[in-house]
Amino acid sequence: MKHLRQLEDQSVYIFREAYKHFDNLAMLWSMGKDSTVLLWLARKAFFGHVPFPLLHVDTSYKIPAMIEYRDRLAREWRLNLVVGQNKEALAAGMNHTMGRVTCCTALKTNGLKQLIEQKGYTGIILGVRADEEGTRAKERYFSPRDKHGDWDFRDQPPELWDQFKTAFPPGTHIRIHPLLDWTEINIWEYIKYENIPFIDLYLDRGDGTRYRSLGCAPCTTPIKSTAKTVDAIIEELRHTTVAERSGRAQDEGRGMELLRKDGYM
Amino acid sequence: MATVQARPTENLNTVIVGHVDHGKSTLLGRLYADTGSLPDGKLEKVQAICRQQGKEFEYAFLFDAFLEEQEQGITIDTARTFFTWKGRQYIIIDAPGHKEFLKNMISGAARAEAALLLIDALEGVKEQSKKHGYLLSLLGVKQVAVVVNKMDLVGYRQDVFDGIEKEYRDFLGQLKVVPERVIPVSAKLGDNIASRSTHMAWYQGQTVLETLEAFRKETARGEQPLRFPVQDVYKFDARRIIAGRLTAGRLKVGDRLVFSPSNKSANVKSVEAFNVEPSPTEATAGQSVGITLDEQIFIERGEIASRQESIPLVSTSFRVNLFWLGRRPLERGRKYQLRLATHEVDCEVATINRIVDTADLDQRQGGNVVERNQVAELTLRTKSPIAFDPYHAFESTGRFVLVDEYDIAGGGIITELVHDEQEFLRDEARRRDFAWVKGEVGAEQRAQHYGHRAAVVLLTGAPQTGKSFLARKLESVLVAEGRHAYLLEGENLRRGLDADLAGSDLAGTDEMARRYGEVARLLIDTGLIVVSTTKAFGSAYAQAAQAIRTLVHPAPVITVHMSKVAEEPPSDTDLQFAGPKDFDEAARRIIEELKKRGVLAQAIGGKPTFQYSI
Numbered sequence: 001m002k003h004l005r006q007l008e009d010q011s012v013y014i015f016r017e018a019y020k021h022f023d024n025l026a027m028l029w030s031m032g033k034d035s036t037v038l039l040w041l042a043r044k045a046f047f048g049h050v051p052f053p054l055l056h057v058d059t060s061y062k063i064p065a066m067i068e069y070r071d072r073l074a075r076e077w078r079l080n081l082v083v084g085q086n087k088e089a090l091a092a093g094m095n096h097t098m099g100r101v102t103c104c105t106a107l108k109t110n111g112l113k114q115l116i117e118q119k120g121y122t123g124i125i126l127g128v129r130a131d132e133e134g135t136r137a138k139e140r141y142f143s144p145r146d147k148h149g150d151w152d153f154r155d156q157p158p159e160l161w162d163q164f165k166t167a168f169p170p171g172t173h174i175r176i177h178p179l180l181d182w183t184e185i186n187i188w189e190y191i192k193y194e195n196i197p198f199i200d201l202y203l204d205r206g207d208g209t210r211y212r213s214l215g216c217a218p219c220t221t222p223i224k225s226t227a228k229t230v231d232a233i234i235e236e237l238r239h240t241t242v243a244e245r246s247g248r249a250q251d252e253g254r255g256m257e258l259l260r261k262d263g264y265m
Numbered sequence: 266m267a268t269v270q271a272r273p274t275e276n277l278n279t280v281i282v283g284h285v286d287h288g289k290s291t292l293l294g295r296l297y298a299d300t301g302s303l304p305d306g307k308l309e310k311v312q313a314i315c316r317q318q319g320k321e322f323e324y325a326f327l328f329d330a331f332l333e334e335q336e337q338g339i340t341i342d343t344a345r346t347f348f349t350w351k352g353r354q355y356i357i358i359d360a361p362g363h364k365e366f367l368k369n370m371i372s373g374a375a376r377a378e379a380a381l382l383l384i385d386a387l388e389g390v391k392e393q394s395k396k397h398g399y400l401l402s403l404l405g406v407k408q409v410a411v412v413v414n415k416m417d418l419v420g421y422r423q424d425v426f427d428g429i430e431k432e433y434r435d436f437l438g439q440l441k442v443v444p445e446r447v448i449p450v451s452a453k454l455g456d457n458i459a460s461r462s463t464h465m466a467w468y469q470g471q472t473v474l475e476t477l478e479a480f481r482k483e484t485a486r487g488e489q490p491l492r493f494p495v496q497d498v499y500k501f502d503a504r505r506i507i508a509g510r511l512t513a514g515r516l517k518v519g520d521r522l523v524f525s526p527s528n529k530s531a532n533v534k535s536v537e538a539f540n541v542e543p544s545p546t547e548a549t550a551g552q553s554v555g556i557t558l559d560e561q562i563f564i565e566r567g568e569i570a571s572r573q574e575s576i577p578l579v580s581t582s583f584r585v586n587l588f589w590l591g592r593r594p595l596e597r598g599r600k601y602q603l604r605l606a607t608h609e610v611d612c613e614v615a616t617i618n619r620i621v622d623t624a625d626l627d628q629r630q631g632g633n634v635v636e637r638n639q640v641a642e643l644t645l646r647t648k649s650p651i652a653f654d655p656y657h658a659f660e661s662t663g664r665f666v667l668v669d670e671y672d673i674a675g676g677g678i679i680t681e682l683v684h685d686e687q688e689f690l691r692d693e694a695r696r697r698d699f700a701w702v703k704g705e706v707g708a709e710q711r712a713q714h715y716g717h718r719a720a721v722v723l724l725t726g727a728p729q730t731g732k733s734f735l736a737r738k739l740e741s742v743l744v745a746e747g748r749h750a751y752l753l754e755g756e757n758l759r760r761g762l763d764a765d766l767a768g769s770d771l772a773g774t775d776e777m778a779r780r781y782g783e784v785a786r787l788l789i790d791t792g793l794i795v796v797s798t799t800k801a802f803g804s805a806y807a808q809a810a811q812a813i814r815t816l817v818h819p820a821p822v823i824t825v826h827m828s829k830v831a832e833e834p835p836s837d838t839d840l841q842f843a844g845p846k847d848f849d850e851a852a853r854r855i856i857e858e859l860k861k862r863g864v865l866a867q868a869i870g871g872k873p874t875f876q877y878s879i
Contacts, residue, residue, distance in 0.1 A: 016496050
């Protein structure tokens with residue numbers, strides 16, 4: 001498991017750089033496998049502590065089991081949980097039938113932007129991985145966002161020798177990506193190795209399906225799978241050639257590029 | 266096509282570089298397609314988009330994720346892709362070859378352990394082919410394979426290939442880089458990518474895939490002497506943990522560590538970790554760890570821990586090779602932030618020795634500025650001394666980046682130390698500190714007792730500018746506030762400790778400054794805030810101030826420059842008062858500065874820093 005230790009060492013280093021350089025730091029937690037591994041790595045970096053708030057941008061369409069899991073871990077690990085929601089958009093009836101990109105932008109991107117503005121966060125830690133989809137493969141570990149939260153992928157800062165972009169003009173913020181080098185298999189290997197509690201929607205619970213990627217209930221479909229253990233998931237992933245986010249509706253066409261340019265996770 | 270892969274046991278970061286249009290993304294696309302590493306439907310999806318847009322399918326489109334990349338047919342930013350082959354997971358970094366995107370190429374190549382450098386057989390060796398070769402050597406990528414692409418366009422002719430191989434080997438030879446191999450391929454048609462070409466019987470060497478397999482994993486630097494740059498100090502609970510990542514060597518519980526440039530030392534008491542049973546007792550190069558020490562010494566981010574017999578170099582000046590990526594040119598005299606491992610310090614360019622022409626390495630150019638995308642040899646000077654190594658001896662502590670305003674604007678490697686005028690005193694201070702005999706009461710205990718740390722406030726400037734008056738005022742205010750401050754008056758040393766130096770030629774001034782610094786050092790050890798002036802040194806005040814700084818290092822020194830009219834103060838000035846002065850206000854501002862620097866306890870506010878800083 002040497003390669004997992006190497007990934008862990010790099011992620012921990014990134015966490016500590018972020019904590020040192022940002023006065024108002026927060027971390028996104030969607031309760032999915034990636035951001036839960038991220039949370040675990042924060043506890044590694046800070047010796048059992050999580051010295052910044054965890055943000056959950058609640059679209060109100062999450063699967064209920066995810067909310068139960070969130071509240072349980074927040075209690076057990078003494079987390080500072082901050083829940084944000086775009087109440088205006090929800091009151092106006094926003095849902096996925098109004099267009100998936102429109103809905104994701106309103107409830108997730110704008111929900112996050114509102115939270116960042118209210119709390120004045122200057123550094124946001126996220127669990128995006130380079131192998132998830134094309135635009136994330138182009139990310140930096142420390143990635144600037146402008147005053148509108150937008151991402152200028154045409155002009156990204158250089159990043160070398162573990163020296164990151166930690167200075168930025170007032171009003172802008174930095175997205176921090178400690179999991180960039182991890183693959184989907186690495187995530188599951190690490191969950192197993194460290195025995196990290198995860199949500200059982202990722203396993204087949206008897207109906208021959210499981211979730212491979214978790215999002216909002218209307219826009220996430222389970223895959224056919226009989227994987228009932230983490231080992232079975234790892235085995236399955238080793239043989240699959242189906243993309244991880246194939247069950248995520250907003251990825252269709254060029255959805256992710258458009259979403260991410262505007263500040264989507 | 267589903268492939269069963271062995272469990273990966275290691276990762277290898279590999280970068281693909283080369284001139285624009287020489288076929289990097291195509292090579293990558295082909296490699297994935299021919300090894301069955303693409304997700305189901307990816308090939309078909311991209312082919313469908315091409316049909317829809319009425320253009321010919323290219324393998325490059327598989328990895329050019331942005332609309333603009335596909336439309337312009339060039340890679341704009343580095344992309345990371347993954348594939349597993351024979352038990353090894355490759356993280357392949359596709360770096361853009363266009364001149365404008367050099368910073369992205371560097372971001373990609375800087376994290377690579379091996380590189381494939383592409384050259385177009387039809388176009389031959391181009392400007393960026395050479396620049397990328399040069400930068401790979403500067404970035405420390407030691408394993409390089411040269412891939413001569415588009416052999417189909419030159420009729421698979423061996424003489425064309427041989428010509429390019431010779432020209433490029435000669436160029437790399439000047440950089441002391443020996444390519445692992447040079448491979449003729451056609452990425453578009455799949456010749457010598459994953460399978461052997463039937464068109465080039467004259468080539469008996471390895472394919473690109475075989476070359477990847479033959480790249481060696483970088484061996485850990487565990488056998489080198491220890492280098493442990495301090496990243497942060499945490500006090501989340503009862504433990505005071507020094508966090509950081511070992512960049513070389515190893516450490517274990519009980520080891521004696523020396524921290525540079527502060528010259529403090531202590532023994533490793535424990536190695537701390539979360540969810541590791543049993544607790545580790547040692548750590549090795551590459552690991553991000555936390556340790557506790559057996560003694561409460563004050564150390565900060567940026568210091569490098571080592572063993573006493575192999576400490577890093579310490580200076581304010583060194584020669585470097587640098588590449589510049591900034592929006593505005595690098596200029597002599599302008600201030601930049603230098604970041605080396607975890608140390609961040611202000612610096613300026615002392616001299617630009619030459620601009621390197623990466624196409625013709627013998628060519629020398631002079632100049633006062635380094636333009637974007639140029640490479641240069643410089644001498645840098647930092648505001649305060651830093652610990653470092655020459656790059657040829659230690660990679661991670663021998664390289665640095667420069668930050669211009671908000672951006673990382675350049676990077677480089679240190680080629681040699683430049684002796685500065687403080688070297689002699691610095692050696693004296695080091696020998697003295699290593700051998701320092703301590704009492705039972707430590708600096709932290711004194712700081713807790715007094716409610717502040719020890720520090721020096723040094724008032725400098727020409728005669729008759731109010732230094733002594735302000736010093737007296739400051740001492741009174743501090744003591745009235747309950748601080749333990751003491752006015753160190755040069756006049757008292759001159760007639761006593763320095764009585765043998767009467768006649769004061771220049772050597773006398775040097776020796777006076779040395780004694781002054783050593784007295785201040787003793788007072789610092791008592792936990793006092795020492796308030797003093799350079800009055801005794803007359804107009805040689807700047808030189809004396811530097812000597813005093815060196816000798817009391819690493820105690821905080823606040824240098825306050827006084828003048829009758831506005832003037833350029835010495836470079837290490839913290840506060841400046843010019844013209845007619847409100848001395849109460851001046852004293853108040855110095856006290857603010859003491860708080861800001863964490864000398865006075867009130868400075869700890871807002872966010873808990875978990876730093877030991879009382």
